Amino acid sequence: MTRVVIAGGGFAGLAAALFLARRGHVVTVVERDGAPPHGTAADDVDSWLHPGVPQARQSHALLGRARRVLVDEAPDVVASMLARGVREIPAVVGAGVLDEQMLLSRRLVAEAELRRIVAREHGIRFLDHDAVVGLLVSTAGIVPVVTGAVLKSGRRVDADLVVDAGGRRSALPEWFAQAGLCAPVEERQECGFFYLTRFYKVKPGCEIPLSKIPASVALDYATVFALGADNDTFSLTVTMSVNDPYRKALRDPNCFEAFLRAVAHSAPWIRVGTPISDISMMSRIENRRRRITTSDGPMVGGIVAIGDAALHTNPTLGRGISMGLMHAQHLAEVAHLAPDDPVGFVETFSAWTDDHLGVWYDTQVAADATSLDRLAAGILGERFEPTDTPASRFAAAAFLCASNDEVVGVAAARVAHLFAPPGKAFGDALVASRINEFLARGESLSRPPDVPNRKTFELLVTA
Ligand SMILES: Cc1cc2nc3c(=O)[nH]c(=O)nc-3n(C[C@H](O)[C@H](O)[C@H](O)COP(=O)(O)OP(=O)(O)OC[C@H]3O[C@@H](n4cnc5c(N)ncnc54)[C@H](O)[C@@H]3O)c2cc1C
Incomplete structure (x- = not known):
């Protein structure tokens, strides 16, 4: 004892x-x-x-x-x-389903x-x-x-x-x-961004959209999260650079919601929710x-x-x-x-x-090493392109493959839910061969352009 x-x-x-x-x-x-x-x-x-x-x-x-x-x-x-x-x-x-559950609250x-x-x-x-x-x-x-x-x-x-x-x-x-x-x-390691979160209750008669992991979509100048919670509630979150000149504007509920309506990832959520909290900020x-x-x-x-x-x-x-x-x-x-x-x-x-x-x-720490550069470029309406290395191409391909290849999807789910570290899950011979085949097909690894782009975002939050 x-x-x-x-x-x-x-x-x-x-x-x-x-x-x-x-x-x-x-x-x-x-x-x-x-x-x-x-x-x-x-x-x-x-x-x-x-x-x-x-x-x-x-x-x-x-x-x-x-x-x-x-x-x-x-x-x-x-x-x-x-x-x-x-x-x-x-x-x-993506296409990977584990024999495990997660909790939303x-x-x-x-x-x-x-x-x-x-x-x-x-x-x-x-x-x-x-x-x-x-x-x-x-x-x-x-x-x-x-x-x-x-x-x-x-x-x-x-x-x-x-x-x-x-x-x-x-x-x-x-x-x-x-x-x-x-x-x-x-x-x-300073990450250089802050969080804004607001909670919502699903309107009567509406369906809460499906929560997915990853719960976020990364634009060049911001990241947007949508996540279900307990008792028909959910949260919408935006992270932005602490140096973004529009950081204060987004704390205004009208701007916050106008922006979230313009992002495809959060639009279906904002349509079905009634706010039940203020916008909470967390920095540092x-x-x-x-x-x-x-x-x-x-x-x-x-x-x-x-x-x-x-x-x-x-x-x-x-x-x-x-x-x-x-x-x-x-x-x-x-x-x-x-x-x-x-x-x-x-x-x-x-x-x-x-x-x-x-x-x-x-x-x-490795994933965040370039996040400040991404946001700094994003504020200027530019796209930061990380150095093209075999490792960065493999990581991008793994992410894309996970959405429709079950084997890679399961590996990604094991990493995302902390059941296996990335080196072990993606180092598995079958998983690695599937990702390498995807790379060999020469499919595009680039992310689609931001919607809304930076210019539209600035118009939205200053309107
Ligand atoms: C914006 C944000 C979003 C997050 N989202 C997620 C998420 O979706 N999923 C997830 O898994 N994690 C998330 N996290 C991380 C998660 O909040 C923390 O990892 C988790 O709370 C850590 O638990 P802890 O007990 O170590 O610390 P805490 O939960 O912070 O608890 C520390 C406790 O110690 C008490 N305390 C401090 N000092 C003393 C003292 N000297 N004497 C007595 N009491 C003391 C405090 O009052 C507090 O109750 C998020 C974090 C942030 C910042």
């Missing part, structure tokens, strides 16, 4: 608490925000103040892998989400349901409206070891293992600095990874980070919750090893994180 303190009760922290408690560990969850209200799903969204999660009112979906972890660890959570109006749809990409509806189940679970203590502000550290050994957490309320909680699940705003570097520990090693989008192990070994024992606190990616591909739940599941599987060897535990946990989650971080 391991005594675990979890700093942060978002998706990763809540899931970790549940999975740990169901293996007999004793868990304290410290969460700076309060509990969701007792009421309807709409109340979860309208009345649950959750400022600790700045993206709470942005569009979210739980991809196949996130649902799979929940089904394997806590099927009651999925059942309870479905009873609350969360929708389950097949995990499909407003984030706060799904998270509130998870939280209610965690709060009822034996072996979990919740300390709400409090925060971890520092660490208790023993320096008796060669490597310092964290032995507990100091809370904002002044309380001290002893633990065999402290878990930072504080999300993208995790204060791990401050805790380390205060405790006199070396700073975690951090990589970050980045990819960030923090490590507390270097080539010399762990800087400290007795503490690990999971979910967004450890590594988070630009959410365009909706990977965050899946990664957080995979992390939580692994933590629960190995937590019994922490008390006897707190330093070795950090080392092996870090290695697992690099091996199993690092690939999703690395591929996102």
